[in-house]
Amino acid sequence: MKLYYDPITVNCRKVIAGLDLIGADYESAHVDYFGGGHKEAAFTAINPNAELPALVDGDMKLWESNAIMVYAAEKTGNAEAYPTDPKVRADIQRWLLWESSKWFGACYIYLVENVVKPILDDKPDNAVLEGAAPNFHHLAGILEERLSGQDWLSADHPTIADIAVAAPMHLHGFQKLPLENYPNLRAWMTRVEALPCWQKSDPAPHLAPEVIAKLVA
Ligand SMILES: N[C@@H](CCC(=O)N[C@@H](CS)C(=O)NCC(=O)O)C(=O)O
Known part of the structure; x- marks a missing residue:
């Protein structure tokens, strides 16, 4: 899994903290928010909304910070951070x-x-x-x-x-x-x-x- 993010933004902070709580293993790529990196073609090919963060896992391009946390929790199988009940x-x-x-x-x-x-x-x-x-x-x-x-x-x-x-x-x-x-x-x-x-x-x-x-x- 590779996370595209800029740590200064609120939804990226959410996902970085969430992935850490989950204990998910991931690579990261910095996208410069104030520099407009999220509006460049290389990133909008991943998230057409031109918003951070986004996650790529194999052929899946996933955006929406909460969906990213749910996916990472299910993939990692962390039943503490995302209980199965x-x-x-x-x-x-x-x-x-x-x-x-x-x-x-x-x-x-x-x-x-x-x-x-x-x-x-x-x-x-x-x-x-x-x-x-x-x-x-x-x-x-x-x-x-x-x-x-x-x-x-x-x-x-x-x-x-x-x-x-x-x-x-x-x-x-x-x-x-x-x-x-x-x-x-x-x-x-x-x-x-x-x-x-x-x-x-x-x-x-x-x-x-x-x-x-x-x-x-
Ligand atoms: N609902 C989306 C919202 C994502 C979002 O709005 N991200 C902000 C940074 S926190 C962004 O990149 N906004 C685009 C902009 O300001 O141009 C999510 O939770 O991932």
């Missing part, structure tokens, strides 16, 4: 779909306004953030409820569901996600952040010092 699997699938269809977009607005725009020397648009807040709080409330009395989303240990749902909030401090009213969600994120696979996929070492300086300013 049908109910647990269905629960994990539910969170993967929810992340992709709802949660990612809700968190991405904060990433664009509070992280990407400052990097580009632009200012966050408070009207956009205020407009996004009700949806974010609605979805964060669902996670808060789910994490009441349990440490992980789908099992008594971390699975690919935790990695998928944590990824869109991976820079939550810089994103300025409004997590004040969600103690269960914050505690769960702290547990995710303590996982070796999460720490090893930290994008910070791949960011230029001047970019980090703009974020902490």
